[in-house]
Amino acid sequence: MGNYDALLVVSFGGPEKPDDVMPFLENVVRGRGIPRERLLEVEAHYQRFGGVSPINQQCRDLIAALAPTIDLPIYWGNRNWHPYLEDTLREMAGDGVRRAAAFVTSAYSSYSSCRQYIDDIALARAAVEGAPEVVKLRHYFDHPGFIAAMADHTREALDRLPDGLGDSARLVFTAHSIPVSMAETAGESGGAYEAQLRRAATLVTAELGGDRPWDLVWQSRSGAPHIPWLEPDVCDHLPEVDAPAVVLVPIGFVSDHMEVVYDLDVEAAATARKIGLPLVRAATAGTHPRFVSMVSELLAEPEPVACSATCCPAPPRRRG
Numbered sequence: 488m489g490n491y492d493a494l495l496v497v498s499f500g501g502p503e504k505p506d507d508v509m510p511f512l513e514n515v516v517r518g519r520g521i522p523r524e525r526l527l528e529v530e531a532h533y534q535r536f537g538g539v540s541p542i543n544q545q546c547r548d549l550i551a552a553l554a555p556t557i558d559l560p561i562y563w564g565n566r567n568w569h570p571y572l573e574d575t576l577r578e579m580a581g582d583g584v585r586r587a588a589a590f591v592t593s594a595y596s597s598y599s600s601c602r603q604y605i606d607d608i609a610l611a612r613a614a615v616e617g618a619p620e621v622v623k624l625r626h627y628f629d630h631p632g633f634i635a636a637m638a639d640h641t642r643e644a645l646d647r648l649p650d651g652l653g654d655s656a657r658l659v660f661t662a663h664s665i666p667v668s669m670a671e672t673a674g675e676s677g678g679a680y681e682a683q684l685r686r687a688a689t690l691v692t693a694e695l696g697g698d699r700p701w702d703l704v705w706q707s708r709s710g711a712p713h714i715p716w717l718e719p720d721v722c723d724h725l726p727e728v729d730a731p732a733v734v735l736v737p738i739g740f741v742s743d744h745m746e747v748v749y750d751l752d753v754e755a756a757a758t759a760r761k762i763g764l765p766l767v768r769a770a771t772a773g774t775h776p777r778f779v780s781m782v783s784e785l786l787a788e789p790e791p792v793a794c795s796a797t798c799c800p801a802p803p804r805r806r807g
Contacts, residue, residue, distance in 0.1 A: 490586060490790070491559060491586055491587055491588040491622070491786065492559065492560075492584055492585055492586055492587070492619075493559055493560045493561070493562055493579060493582075493584040493586075493587040493588075493619070494553070494557055494559045494560070494561045494562070494587065494588050494590060494782075494786070495561075495562045495563070495564060495575065495579070495587045495588065495589045495590070495621060496546060496549065496550055496553075496561065496562070496563045496564075496589075496590050496592070497563075497564055497565070497566070497572065497589050497590065497591045497592070497604055497608065497623075498542060498543075498546050498563070498564075498565050498566070498591070498592040498742075499542060499565065499566055499567055499592065499593075499744065500542070500543065500565030500566055500567040500568030500569070500571075501539075501540025501541070501542040501543050501567075501568055501744070501745065502533060502538055502539065502540055502568060503538075503539050503540070503543055503568075504537075504538050504539065505533075505534060505537065505538030506538070507538060507568065508530050508533045508534065508538050509526070509530055511567060511568050512526050512529060512530060513526070514567045514568065515567050516709075519710075520711065521709060521710070521711075522711070525709060529709070529745075532745055532749040532753075533745055535749070535753075536745070536748065536749075540744065540745045541742075541743040541744070541745070541747075541748060542592075542742055542743065542744050542745075543565075543568070545742035545743055545773060545774075546563055546565075546592065546742070547563075548773070548774050549592075549742070549773070549774055549779070550563055551774075552774040552779045553779055553782055556779060556780065556782070556783050557782065557783055557786065559786075560582070560584070562575050562578065562579055562584075562587070563575060564576065564611070566603070566604065566607045571611075572607055572608060572611035573610075573611040573614050573615060575611075576611050576612060576615045576618045576619065576621075577615045577618075579618070579619050580615055580616070580617040580618050580619060584619045585619050585620065586619055586620045586622070587619050587620070587621050587622070588621075588622050588623075588624055588785075588786055589604075589608060589621050589622065589623045589624060590624050590782055590785070591604050591623060591624070592741050592742055593741070594626060594627050594628040594633060594683075594687070594741055595626060595628050595662075595673075595679075595680055595683045595684060595739065596626060596673050596674040596679035596680055596683060596798075596799055597665055597669055597670065597673040597674075597679070597680040597799055598665075598669050598672075598673070598799045598800065598801055598802060599663075599665060599669065600663075600680065601626070601794070601799055602794070602798065602799035602800070602801065603801075604623070605623060605794065606801075608621050608623070622790060622791070623791070624785045624786070624788075624791060625785065625788070625791040626683065627781060627785060628683045628684070628686065628687045629683070629686055629687060629690060630781050630784070630785070631777070631781075632777040632778050632779075632780055632781025632784065633687070633741070633772055633777075633778060633781060634687065634690045634691055634694055635694065635775075635777040635778075636772040636773075636775035636777045636778040636781075637687070637691045637736065637738060637769070637772060638691050638694035638695055639775060639777075640736075640769040640770040640771070640772070640775070641658065641691060641695060641734060641736050641769045642695065643769070643770070644734045644735075644736075644767045644768065644769040644770075645734055645767075647767045648732050648734070648765055648767055649765065652731050652732040652765055653732070653734075655730065655731050655732070656730060656731065656732040656733060656734050656765075657699075657700050657701065657702065657728055657729075657730035657732070657733050657734075658688075658691075658692060658699060658700070658701035658702070658733075658734050658736055659701070659702050659704055659721065659724065659725070659728070659733050659734070659735050659736065660684070660687075660688040660691075660701060660702065660703045660704070660736045660737075660738040660739075661703075661704055661705065661706050661721050661735055661736065661737050661738065661739060661751065662684050662703070662705060662706070662737075662738060662739025662740075663705070663706060663707050663739050663740070663746060664705035664706060664707060664708045664716045664717045664718070664720070665680065665716065665717060666710055666714055666715065666716050666717075666802060667715040667716060667717060668714075668715075668802060669802050670717055672799065672800055673799055674798060674799065675794070675795060675797075675798050679799075681703075681717070684703055684738060684739060685703055687738050688701055688703055688736075688738055691736065691738065700730070702724065702728075703738075704719050704720065704721045704724045705717045705718060705719065705720055705721065706720060706721045706746060706750045706751065706755075707746040707750050708720065721735070721750070721751070721755050722754055722755055722758045725755065725758050725759055725762065725764060725766070726758070726762050726764075728764065731765070732764065732765040732766065732767075733759065733764060733765070733766045733767075734766075734767055734768070734769055735751050735755060735766065735767070735768040735769065736769045737751060737768070737769065737771055740771050741771055741772045741773075741778070742771050742772070742773055743771050743773070747768075747771060751768050752768060755768075756768075
């Protein structure tokens, strides 16, 4: 497994009980100037599901699936909730880990989906005496393991549509919206976030065979109304779809977040019912065997070249 003596799974984190929700959200948006009303709105989404995000359990499930396939100790640290990266790195240092590979549960380039993880790992390492070196594994949006997992889940979703509608259903790929300014500076030369998502959608569609039509749309916008974000939103797009049925494919996520289970399974599903559009949602990659084996394959690759200091710059922060 290369020159690594541990694997560190790095994820976003999420609340696991009702009292966790608001402190978690405040961690996520600190310094971004998000209105309190928006936080209360999102808090209600979590409380609808008992104050529990699915993401932490999905990380546990992924680690359990990885354990038999990887001959390294596996650790887990989050950016925004327990187990925090700093605490995990302190545990790793105590265990004598000197050099770890980081598998981040985000497949794409942008500030929020890549650079922020790199920065948070660096901050956590700086806070821990004797912290191990951490090497982030490469982006895997186009890796055959990720594509195969998403294609299988999309096939299963197509099969769930009634009355043979799967043959003529339109695929609507979704990803987390980000500010247009962030999208324009994603990657070494800009535009990488949207380009990588379109590449992944193209590969999944090709894996399914045929010439199936598809769209890429966005979800889960959280910024101030006057700041342009990537559009259209999935709920605005569904009434415009000219097809007898839709399969939503959350290509921008590798495991279920609250944004997936609320914005797609609740809001988008409600929009589809209102307009009489048959709709099902494909699963995220999760613990699909090809996705799990992909991690071993990434570990066996040559060490990735580190991003330049100017790649995916941080957006300007509102004060106050």
